Amino acid sequence: MKDELYLITGAAGATGGAAIDELLLHGARVRALVHRDDDRAAALRARGVDVLTGDLLDDKAVQAALRDVSGAYFVYPIMQPQLIEATVYFAQAARVAGVQSIVNMSQISAKADAQSHAALAHWYGERVFDWSGVPVTHLRPTFFMEWLTYGFQLPQIVKHDMLSVPAGDGRHAPIAAADQGRVIARILLEPADHIGKTYPLFGAEEFDHEQVARIVGDTLGRTIRYVPESLDAFEARLGHAGLPEHFIQHITSVYRAYQAGEFAGHDDTVERITGRKPMTVRDYVLQNREIFTPDAQP
Numbered sequence: 001m002k003d004e005l006y007l008i009t010g011a012a013g014a015t016g017g018a019a020i021d022e023l024l025l026h027g028a029r030v031r032a033l034v035h036r037d038d039d040r041a042a043a044l045r046a047r048g049v050d051v052l053t054g055d056l057l058d059d060k061a062v063q064a065a066l067r068d069v070s071g072a073y074f075v076y077p078i079m080q081p082q083l084i085e086a087t088v089y090f091a092q093a094a095r096v097a098g099v100q101s102i103v104n105m106s107q108i109s110a111k112a113d114a115q116s117h118a119a120l121a122h123w124y125g126e127r128v129f130d131w132s133g134v135p136v137t138h139l140r141p142t143f144f145m146e147w148l149t150y151g152f153q154l155p156q157i158v159k160h161d162m163l164s165v166p167a168g169d170g171r172h173a174p175i176a177a178a179d180q181g182r183v184i185a186r187i188l189l190e191p192a193d194h195i196g197k198t199y200p201l202f203g204a205e206e207f208d209h210e211q212v213a214r215i216v217g218d219t220l221g222r223t224i225r226y227v228p229e230s231l232d233a234f235e236a237r238l239g240h241a242g243l244p245e246h247f248i249q250h251i252t253s254v255y256r257a258y259q260a261g262e263f264a265g266h267d268d269t270v271e272r273i274t275g276r277k278p279m280t281v282r283d284y285v286l287q288n289r290e291i292f293t294p295d296a297q298p
Ligand SMILES: NC(=O)c1ccc[n+]([C@@H]2O[C@H](COP(=O)([O-])OP(=O)(O)OC[C@H]3O[C@@H](n4cnc5c(N)ncnc54)[C@H](OP(=O)(O)O)[C@@H]3O)[C@@H](O)[C@H]2O)c1
Pocket: 009, 010, 011, 012, 013, 014, 015, 016, 033, 034, 035, 036, 054, 055, 056, 057, 075, 076, 077, 078, 080, 105, 106, 107, 108, 140, 141, 142, 143, 144, 145, 147, 177
């Protein structure tokens, strides 16, 4: 393992950053692809990571990033279209470079008949990797735990003690990026048993949004209510917030799928791969308490 080099894309992001933490813990050599050379890139360099700045839509940059790499994590931002194009560049470059294992971030809603354009692109992205012949493991997580901290949800919790999204009666087991980072690293370090597999990923406990609101509130010592929002109101709210049309189409479609039960489920995949149970909602809120605390917000 000492000589192997692992490429982590989305290295300044949630799951990429967590995968780097775990690989470094195991003494692995890591190359990071970041989109911007900023303080986050400098912090990675300070930890001994070989940092490249580049765009996943720049095929030459992707080829350079994959040179001499044994295993790679591929993650593409949900805010941007062109996932399929980025996947094609990555798969072809990995094939030419002889990469021995790729972990591909997809999502639980990746289906051939998905209404979300981004979820459909994830489904086609998986197929591109499969056709390419590069050894690949697909990850299909449910909603991340970090969902609680996204811009369309966090201010409601912090300022109004409220969780309001169009979740209906749907349920999911929120999964933290830290747990996914451990999964990604373990697969890259020992890929043999995982190649060709598709893993749905779930957190420790499955809840509806009333339960999530209650647990977040209990952990913070406040009362936080779930106030169901209509899909139309949600779509209008995100539009007023200036979020990209691509993302709004995705997220409203995904909430429709969520209401129909497509994000539900629970299993032991994370523990089986990492040897550790995934984080609970309570653990996550305790670890990130300051984010949810009104005084800490601008
Ligand atoms: N959130 C969920 O609940 C959920 C659930 C299931 C699956 N997923 C999947 O998870 C993925 C997102 O993972 P994440 O949360 O770890 O991502 P993330 O935190 O958004 O990080 C993505 C990183 O990619 C960088 N980036 C942006 N555009 C780029 C480009 N053109 N080329 C190269 N890098 C670029 C960003 O850089 P900057 O930071 O500099 O902008 C960012 O650091 C998506 O594919 C999504 O479908 C998410």
